[in-house]
Amino acid sequence: MDNQNLKGQSAIVTGADSGIGKGVALALAQAGAKLLVNYFHNLQAANEVVSQIIDEGGEAIAYQADVSKEHDVQRMFAHHLDVFGSMDILVNNAGLQKDAKFVDMSLDDWNTVIGTNLTGQFLCSREAAKIFIQQGIRKGISKAAGKIICMSSVHEVIPWAGHVNYAASKGGISLFMKSIAQELAPQKIRVVGIGPGAIQTPINRDAWESPEALTKLLTLIPYNRIGQPEDIGKLAAWLASDEADYITGTTIFADGGMTLYPGFADNG
Numbered sequence: 001m002d003n004q005n006l007k008g009q010s011a012i013v014t015g016a017d018s019g020i021g022k023g024v025a026l027a028l029a030q031a032g033a034k035l036l037v038n039y040f041h042n043l044q045a046a047n048e049v050v051s052q053i054i055d056e057g058g059e060a061i062a063y064q065a066d067v068s069k070e071h072d073v074q075r076m077f078a079h080h081l082d083v084f085g086s087m088d089i090l091v092n093n094a095g096l097q098k099d100a101k102f103v104d105m106s107l108d109d110w111n112t113v114i115g116t117n118l119t120g121q122f123l124c125s126r127e128a129a130k131i132f133i134q135q136g137i138r139k140g141i142s143k144a145a146g147k148i149i150c151m152s153s154v155h156e157v158i159p160w161a162g163h164v165n166y167a168a169s170k171g172g173i174s175l176f177m178k179s180i181a182q183e184l185a186p187q188k189i190r191v192v193g194i195g196p197g198a199i200q201t202p203i204n205r206d207a208w209e210s211p212e213a214l215t216k217l218l219t220l221i222p223y224n225r226i227g228q229p230e231d232i233g234k235l236a237a238w239l240a241s242d243e244a245d246y247i248t249g250t251t252i253f254a255d256g257g258m259t260l261y262p263g264f265a266d267n268g
């Protein structure tokens with residue numbers, strides 16, 4: 001985005017040290033927002049994102065927190081307010097996969113994925129909503145009192161064998177996002193989901209690293225290319241801006257057509 005339509009705003013992006021989160025943090029900063037770049041364990045990667053933002057003329061800090069831990073989340077939001085004085089945008093991005101056949105899936109792998117992907121979105125959104133309600137609309141900054149973007153996946157609608165913890169977390173995000181959107185709309189808080197398809201990041205390296213894997217993956221993508229973090233970053237920056245002021249309670253899929261059931265193109 002070339003325009004600065006997030007100027008004067010500040011954002012927390014969780015899991016912003018790599019992959020889609022990094023793409024989103026960079027895009028929000030390019031649109032003028034000040035960033036808290038949250039990371040779980042890779043300080044060096046988070047610092048590189050911060051340096052890139054600062055080099056491009058933006059403002060950013062790195063901050064460690066495990067989004068599945070209530071205390072960590074509360075201390076992260078308090079720190080954001082200490083540093084930036086207000087808050088306008090939350091991007092619930094932190095997420096992970098711990099794949100296993102259903103009958104072999106351990107309770108630990110189930111709980112870890114639900115804890116980060118779903119409970120993490122609950123904990124962060126609750127803190128953000130409290131701030132947005134207390135703050136109200138900041139005139140001249142944004143038409144909304146706050147914006148919450150929930151990173152989901154095509155797997156909020158596409159079942160995924162061998163990944164049931166992940167698919168359950170994303171299906172959960174869909175109704176979590178819609179329910180809080182319904183509850184918070186009267187307070188002028190917008191809540192939207194983004195459903196990425198296959199984006200070229202570390203989480204799905206196995207699916208694109210070899211030419212054979214990539215060819216197989218592309219049979220699921222009618223638009224015939226793997227997505228890039230910027231595809232999602234630009235969408236997030238637009239959804240957070242006033243240009244999307246009438247959008248709340250829905251997931252926008254950015255997936256090159258993966259949700260179009262390409263297997264039916266010449267079948268059924």
Ligand code: BGC
Nearest residue numbers: 153154155197198203204207
């Ligand atoms: C997953 C990726 C996968 C993509 C499409 C994403 O939500 O994290 O591993 O490639 O969905 O299936």
